[in-house]
Amino acid sequence: MKHVVVRECGDFDFPCGYELDLNKTELKDCLGCWSCWLKTPGRCVHSDLNEFYKAYLAADKVVIFSKVSHGFVSGNLKTLFDRIIPLYLPYLTFKSGESMHVPRYESYPEVEVYYEGEFSTPEDQTLYVEYIHRVFYQFYSTCKVVKPLSEFPVEERLG
Template sequence: MKTMIVREFHDFMLPDSYLLDLSDQKIKGCTGCWTCWWKTPGRCVHHDLDLFYHHYITSEKVIFYLTVSQGFVSGNLKTLFDRMIPLFLPYTNYTSGESMHDKRYEHYPDIEIHYQDTFLETAEKKIFEDYLQRTFYQFHSKNINLTGETGGARP
């Protein structure tokens, strides 16, 4: 099974997996130019995530190790989510009863998320987890599993 790892913490690695280490890579912001949809479909004008796009869409599973920043995902991770738009078509459908971008590809990976659980309130943790569930649901992932970790150790 081909696996990809996106991490902001932890040094966990799998043999033959692709790593996007957000702890030492700053993601450029989306310019909103629509080039990834109209001029070079599926490819961003920045070209800094070309390998990420390829490995993400060809992986069976993507494992995320996320930090929590001010009760939410980090700005760098949110920018990565914004920059994942080339993986989808600019067209929307309402077959699920809500607006969703059409798939560009037949397959999207399963998602496994480990995050540093620093939440003091259950409601805050629920908002965080609901956001991640909704994000990857909109990204057409079928299986989405979240695990909060205290102390940053692998479960």
């Protein structure tokens, strides 16, 4: 199974074919220029995620180790979510009574998210979990796991 890891936290090794460490990589913000749809279909004008896109699309599973920042996803992780849009077409379709972008590719990886951080209220935690599920629903990925980092299976940790 091919794995991709997106890491903001977690000090253990995890076997993967590609790792994007958001602690070491400052992503450029989406410009909203639509070049990824109109001028260079499927490619962002920024080249900082080219290798990630290839690995993401080739992966069976993406495991995200996320930091909770002010009760929500970090700015860098939100930027990554925004920058995944080139992997979809600019056209809209209707699925389950709502509009969604048409997928550019035949399949997308399964996703697991493990987070580290505190929430002010249980409702804030619920909002975070529902947001993650919603993002990956829109990205045509199955996201069955959104749990605290402490619940990451010990047998999958190497270090």
